[in-house]
Amino acid sequence: MSRLLLRTLREAPADAEAASHRLLVRAGYIRRTSSGVYAFLPLGRRVLANVERLVREELGGAGVQEILLPALQPRELWEASGRISVYEDILFGLEGRGGRMVLGPTHEELATVTVSADVESWRDLPVSVYQVQTKFRDEARPRFGLLRGREFLMADAYSFDADEASMAASYERIHAAVGRVFDRCGVQYRAVEADSGGMGGSVSHEIMVPSPIGEDHFAHCAACGWAANVETAAAGARDPAADSAGPSGPGGAAEEMVLHHTPGAPGIEAVVEHFQDQGLTAKGMLKCIALLDAHGGVVLALVPGDREVLVSRAAPGGRTFEEADFIAHPELVKGYIGPMGMLEKGIRVVADPSVGRPGAWVTGANRADHHVSGAVAGRDFQVGEWVSIATISAGDPCPACGGPVELIRSVEAAHTFQLGRRYSDVLPGAVFTDESGAEAPFWMGCYGIGVSRLVAIVAEATHDDAGLSWPLALAPYAVHLISLGTDPEVLEASEALYGDLAGAGTSVLWDDRPVRAGVKFADADLIGIPAQVLVGARGLAGGVVEVKIRATGERSEVAPGELAAALPL
Numbered sequence: 200m201s202r203l204l205l206r207t208l209r210e211a212p213a214d215a216e217a218a219s220h221r222l223l224v225r226a227g228y229i230r231r232t233s234s235g236v237y238a239f240l241p242l243g244r245r246v247l248a249n250v251e252r253l254v255r256e257e258l259g260g261a262g263v264q265e266i267l268l269p270a271l272q273p274r275e276l277w278e279a280s281g282r283i284s285v286y287e288d289i290l291f292g293l294e295g296r297g298g299r300m301v302l303g304p305t306h307e308e309l310a311t312v313t314v315s316a317d318v319e320s321w322r323d324l325p326v327s328v329y330q331v332q333t334k335f336r337d338e339a340r341p342r343f344g345l346l347r348g349r350e351f352l353m354a355d356a357y358s359f360d361a362d363e364a365s366m367a368a369s370y371e372r373i374h375a376a377v378g379r380v381f382d383r384c385g386v387q388y389r390a391v392e393a394d395s396g397g398m399g400g401s402v403s404h405e406i407m408v409p410s411p412i413g414e415d416h417f418a419h420c421a422a423c424g425w426a427a428n429v430e431t432a433a434a435g436a437r438d439p440a441a442d443s444a445g446p447s448g449p450g451g452a453a454e455e456m457v458l459h460h461t462p463g464a465p466g467i468e469a470v471v472e473h474f475q476d477q478g479l480t481a482k483g484m485l486k487c488i489a490l491l492d493a494h495g496g497v498v499l500a501l502v503p504g505d506r507e508v509l510v511s512r513a514a515p516g517g518r519t520f521e522e523a524d525f526i527a528h529p530e531l532v533k534g535y536i537g538p539m540g541m542l543e544k545g546i547r548v549v550a551d552p553s554v555g556r557p558g559a560w561v562t563g564a565n566r567a568d569h570h571v572s573g574a575v576a577g578r579d580f581q582v583g584e585w586v587s588i589a590t591i592s593a594g595d596p597c598p599a600c601g602g603p604v605e606l607i608r609s610v611e612a613a614h615t616f617q618l619g620r621r622y623s624d625v626l627p628g629a630v631f632t633d634e635s636g637a638e639a640p641f642w643m644g645c646y647g648i649g650v651s652r653l654v655a656i657v658a659e660a661t662h663d664d665a666g667l668s669w670p671l672a673l674a675p676y677a678v679h680l681i682s683l684g685t686d687p688e689v690l691e692a693s694e695a696l697y698g699d700l701a702g703a704g705t706s707v708l709w710d711d712r713p714v715r716a717g718v719k720f721a722d723a724d725l726i727g728i729p730a731q732v733l734v735g736a737r738g739l740a741g742g743v744v745e746v747k748i749r750a751t752g753e754r755s756e757v758a759p760g761e762l763a764a765a766l767p768l
Contacts, residue, residue, distance in 0.1 A: 200710045217412045219658035220344030226725045235341025235349035245675035254354045261376035263327040274299040276308040289336040302335035310357040311622045315629040321361045329356035345655035352651040358644040366642035374615045385670040386660045391417045392427035394511045402617035407609035418591045422602030433587035434595035456573040465534025467504045481505040485560035487536040489520040501550035506589035513588040537563040538580035550582040551589040618643040667727025676708040679728035683735035693734045
């Protein structure tokens with residue numbers, strides 16, 4: 200360690216909110232160079248290399264071939280795929296002699312055109328490739344160190360098949376390999392159903408790691424094991440009586456709809472406050488969200504006011520209204536939208552089944568600064584489609600078995616997609632010759648693992664009050680050899696042990712620094728190498744060295760000649 204580029208810190212950086220961020224900086228694994236951008240120092244690079252090794256072993260073992268694609272991508276590829284508008288806010292763009300380029304936040308387009316150029320026939324399929332590459336995303340608010348940055352390392356794999364069934368088979372094979380990476384990291388995780396979002400495709404799963412600092416949640420049913428990200432999870436059939444329970448405010452039992460002047464109250468909270476003396480709650484409000492579907496058609500999504508809309512279910516491939524959309528559709532008054540008369544105007548009205556519960560709603564009046572109470576589905580407004588589009592909440596029934604679900608805060612560690620023909624249908628040349636001799640587009644899958652993010656995820660999951668505590672598969676070294684004092688016999692014994700362990704193929708970090716034992720102990724716990732071997736004059740006099748297991752704190756004494764066999768490596 201006396202020659203290692205390492206400086207441990209007693210204080211955490213002021214901007215560090217997450218334990219992993221604080222400890223990785225304090226223990227000398229990473230250093231911030233700018234907002235959302237980090238350098239990996241020698242210890243950190245070794246952990247990162249171990250994550251890469253696991254990825255290469257598991258993906259390679261599943262028959263996926265490693266390639267390396269450029270970080271620089273032609274902007275026109277993104278324009279051709281139609282994703283430029285989806286990713287515009289986070290793209291790093293630049294222009295040089297080669298034209299307009301982007302720094303890749305992901306590589307679906309480039310992988311598609313690169314692989315398809317070398318695959319001509321159905322006989323060449325299936326093909327699957329992966330890379331470990333730096334990605335760039337202009338995050339508006341980088342947070343939590345390596346967990347949300349502007350530059351990060353990712354392993355992304357792509358499968359190419361001749362038909363949908365073959366795509367599904369490749370997906371199962373590679374998705375299983377992704378899961379094995381996390382098994383070997385020793386963290387608890389759950390593969391959950393997820394929304395494909397801007398990536399495209401119909402089937403998607405996220406690998407979620409429970410964490411108190413997670414910015415995502417997934418719904419989980421303990422009874423049957425069902426799990427899904429809350430962004431795509433819809434509850435099973437709910438009890439109408441439970442949905443209608445509680446105060447619904449003015450007009451809850453009214454025989455007719457009543458117009459109310461509600462100046463300066465464009466949202467649920469403002470309306471609830473306006474009617475607070477009449478007992479209105481968000482549950483008694485009808486939320487009306489204007490959307491554009493994948494073809495530019497207007498959709499009005501209705502859910503109770505205490506829920507959010509699952510856009511992926513209400514308008515697959517669509518998005519919420521922006522300011523320009525409200526200007527183009529003046530019949531939808533921003534902040535005061537109601538469902539009355541919308542179906543008759545040719546607008547698709549999609550409602551969650553809970554909207555049909557007994558009783559009346561308070562909702563927008565389609566007039567600025569006005570709401571109505573006493574609105575009843577089927578009487579005062581019509582619904583065109585009943586679809587489960589409301590976000591799920593803790594205690595809701597599981598859609599698979601009806602048991603109560605719980606919401607678990609988590610961090611997304613990986614994401615896999617069955618892309619179908621999302622990219623091969625639109626990118627030039629992404630075709631092969633099928634068995635009939637005709638040209639056909641590829642059926643594709645995509646699989647992403649956050650390599651640098653996984654360093655932080657594991658650190659977050661395994662640390663304790665004293666510092667980091669790495670699992671053996673990721674640790675920068677297997678053994679932390681600590682010389683206590685500078686007596687020649689201690690240094691000689693330490694050097695001999697170092698040579699024996701290294702000669703047996705065990706990676707060793709030797710703390711040979713001329714500093715106090717207390718400093719060495721604190722640094723060892725902070726750095727978090729799985730096994731600590733303490734060599735001191737007193738122990739050597741008794742013919743032993745001390746072994747401490749970092750994760751458990753368990754200590755034992757062994758003879759130096761028996762050390763290699765005694766270490767749980």
